[in-house]
Amino acid sequence: MPHKISIFIPVYRESCFLEPLLTCLLNDPYENKEILVVVDEPTQRSLDVSKKFSDEVHFIFNGKRKGKANVLNEIVNESTGDIFLFLDSDVLLDVKGKGESFLEAIAKEMDNAEIVEVKKGVIKDSFISRIASYDYLGFNLTNWYFSRRMGRCLGINGAAFAVKRETFESLGGFRRVICEDLDIAT
Template sequence: MLSHLKISVLIPVFRESSLLESLLECLMRDPYPLKEVICVIDNPTEKSLMIVKKFGGKVKFILNGHRIGKVNALNEAFNHSTGDVLLFLDSDIKLPENLNSFLEEVVKEIKDVDLLDIKKKTIRDSFIAKITHYDYLCNSTTNWFFSKTLRKCLGFNGAAFAIKRKAFENLGGFRRVISEDLDLGTRSFLEDCKFKQAEKLEVYTKVPSTLKAWYRQRKRWGIGLALWIKENYKTLAKIMVKFPKTLIPSIFIISPSIILFLISIFIPTVISYESSTILLLTFLSSKLGFLIPPTLLVFLAVLLIKNLTLLLVSLLASTLFYYVTAKKLNYRFNPAEFLVFYLFLSPLWLLITVTNLIKVFLQPNKIKIDWKV
C-alpha cells in the first residue's frame, strides 16, 4: 500500500528564508499520515529562531551555530530521517495549492522508479523571474526527454526532488562537490537508477529579481557545472557515444542559445559578405559608369534573403518547439518573453558557462569559491 510508505521531507537553510514559514505550514497541513519534516539551519537568524519556536514539536530542527554547507546539511538531515522516500526541498520554494496532498502525489509518482524530478517554475515577481522561467522550461524538457528515452538522468535541479531511501544509500548520499545535484544524477545514471520526470507535481522557486543577483547565482552555478564537466568529461563522452540520439538533442534543448551561437558564427559572415558586395558593386557602377549585370545583383540579393530567412526560420522553429513543450509540460509561454530569453538571457548563461569551463581547465588556480561546500 502506498499509504504505508513513510516520507521524510528534508530542508536545508542558510540563516533564513522568507518562504520557509509558509513552506512548513503547507507541509503541516498536508493530510498524508506517515511523514516527518527535518529542517537543518546553518547560522540561524532571529527570524529563523522564531520559526523554530512556532513549529517546535511538529518539525525536527537541527541548528548549527556555524555554516557547515548545503551538502553536509543535507547528509545530516538524512542521518536523522527514517522515511522510505526522501523528499529534498530548498527553503525558497512554494508548493502548489491545487493538490489535496502533495506528499501523497510524490509517493504515487515515485512508486515505479528510484529517482523523481519535480518540475520547477519561477515565482513570477520580477522581470528577470519571468524570463528565467524559460530556463526552467528547458531543464524540465530535457529531463522529460531523458525520462521518456532512457528512464535515467545525468543531472537535475536539486531544488525539489524525491529519491527512495535504498537508492540514496546505495549511492552513498551526497558528495562534497559544488553541484551536488548534478553529481548525484550522474552517479544514479551509472548505477542504472530508474528516473522519472513528475507528471502532475510542480513547485515554484524564488529566483534573483535583479540581473546583478542573477549573474552572481549563475556564476556560482557555472563554476559548479564546469567542475562537474571536468570531473566527468570522459564518462560523458562514453555516454554520448552510447546514447547519441538522447544526448545530442538534449544539449540543444537545455541550451537553445547554442543554436543561436552556431548561426552567429556562419550566417553573419555570409550576410556581411553578400551585402558588402552588393553595396560595393552599386557604388562602382555609379562612380565609374559601368553596368553591373542584373543577374549578378539578383543572385547576391537572393543569397542575402536566403540567409536572413534561415536566421528567422531558426528563431521561429525554436519558438514553436518550446511553445509545444510548454503546452505538453503545463508551462506558461509568452512569445515576447521567450524572445528575450532566447536572444539575451540564454546566450549570457552560455557565455558564463564557457568562461568558467576555460578557467577550470586552463586556469584552475583563479577559480574563487566564496561559499561552503
C-alpha cells in the same frame, strides 16, 4: 503500509518562505511523514519560526555554515522514512484545488521510480527570476527528452525532488560538489 516520507529543508540563515512551506506540509493530510529542517547560521527570524513549529518539526541549528550537501548528508541519518523529499527553503507548494495531497502524489510516483523531480514554477517578479524560469524550462525539456530516449535520468533540479532511501544510500548521499543536486541524478 504507506511509505514514510522524510522531508528535508536546508536553510542558510533564514527564508521568508519557510513558515508557509512548513504550514503547507503540516496541513497536508498525508500522515506518515516527518519534517527535518537544518539551519546554517540561523538568524532571529529562523529561531522564531522554529519555536512556532517545534512540536511538529525537528530543527537542527549550526552556528557556522556547513554547506547544503554536508548538512543534508548529516540530517538524513536522523530520519526514519523510506522516501526522502528534498525541498529548498524558498519553495512554495502549489496545492490549491489539486484534489490529491502533495505528499500522497509523491508517494504514488515513488512506487514506480527511484527518483522523482517535482514540477516547478518560478515567481517571475524580477529579471533574474524570469531568466531562471527559462533555465528551468530548457533543463526540464532536455531532461524529459533524454530520459524518454535513453531510459535514464541525466540530472535533476534540486529545489524539489524525491528519492528512495535505498537509492540515496547506495549512491553514498550527496557528493561535496557544486550542483550536488544535478550530480546525484547522473
